[in-house]
Amino acid sequence: MERIYIFDTTLRDGEQAPGASLNVKGKLEIARQLEKLNVDIIEAGFPIASPGDFEAVNLIAKKLKKPVICALARSLKKDIDAARDALKPAKKPRIHVFLATSKIHMQYKLRKAEDEVLKQAVEAVKYAKRFADDVEFSPEDATRTERNFLFKILAEVIEAGATVVNIPDTVGYTVPDEFSDLIKAIKENVPNIDKAIVSAHCHDDLGLSCANSLAAIKAGARQVECTINGIGERAGSAPLEEIVMAIKTRQDFFNFYTRIKTQELYKTSRLVSHLMGIDVQPNKAIVGDNAFRHESGIHQDGVLKMPRTYEIMKPEDVGFKESKIVLGKHSGRHAFVKKLEELGIKLTKNEVDKAFEEFKKLADKKKEIFDEDIIAIVEEEVKVIPQVWELVYVHTIAGSHTVPTATVKLRKEGKIYEDAACGDGPIDACYNTIDRIVKINPKLLNYNLKAITSGRDALGEVTVRLKHKNTEVVGRGTSTDIIEASAKAYINAINKLLYSK
């Protein structure tokens, strides 16, 4: 099996994503995580672009010792000087120089003829070579470059010392068969190609960046340039996680390997998303929240019997804890029973029938059913719990300059109990008072308030999760007054605790 080198450009091409901008500290944090992920090369930035970019490349070069640290430069002395200076502390530095080679770029952007471009590229590589053994050259817009000119410039930059020749599909224009054919043609027509590693750098304008990268390695490329979550200029770059997992999952087809620690993928994805402020779409391959979640009853039944029926990768291999059965209206009885088991709920067959029927009714109204909903169904519809304590009234005082205080009146077996207490807020005061009356002091694990109708007089639903000794219960209460809804939910949970005792 041959190795594929993973060149991560999240901090350079990825940072060119509209709206994404990282400070130096954030870049170092991502670089450290990329090192943990075990990428081979980190393109840390474009030092001439800004003082911040320079500083980030310099800091990353200083702090990271394992991966190759690469800096981008146009084929200009001043850019190469900046890359050299930023990379000074690097243990394994690489200078990456680029120059556009397609007719449209040479004519309209560079306003240069082929021979001028050729000369500039060769001189740039020779100049970069003075400062780094490892020099990469990219003919920008290679996939729209006239082939003979591309072969010629690649041969000459290799002659000048380039160790890696990168083939960018700058505008995401190519398609897998065509790109594969181009890489093969480069291998066949550039006489000294064996002296350099061929690399692929794809963009996602047609949604083909991953497919094109894989086609390139199949055709002879041994380095792929990619970014975490596929972020990058316009529609983005080739997503690292997809390329790596395709190579791993379909090793039977590719017969290659990478050194990526795939268990770090999810964590890296979320770190990049968080620091760049760009969400990962839920259905994103490999790292999207739904990538290992199953909702349909047929799929859930299959996965519960044998995960590989609907999972081609193990979720833990990419850093997800486990695959998730999501209960919703398409879920079947098998998944529902499994969920009851997970929650430690034991029911008779008739009780399961009743609970499943109620679950289906609720699932028709609600997109996703949470554990709390299942517990509530069982407690409210199947095993009806006696309401030992009942709320008679609650009165709270709160404000900017007042100690929050609650007075609560409860009824138990016809007798009225009343007390008052303070708290951190009116709800805390109310819960402290109830604790004093019922004489148990459970731990509040979770409090959730949501509006279940709209408008200013909306009905609020409070859900609380309490723990007392080893028992956990969920209580609910509804009212247009959120303090009353909170008190009702708490008392409902207390009654469940008493019942379980």
Ligand code: KIV
């Ligand atoms: O897409 C591109 O052409 C680039 C080059 C700088 C390699 O990012």
Ligand code: ZN
């Ligand atoms: Zn690019």
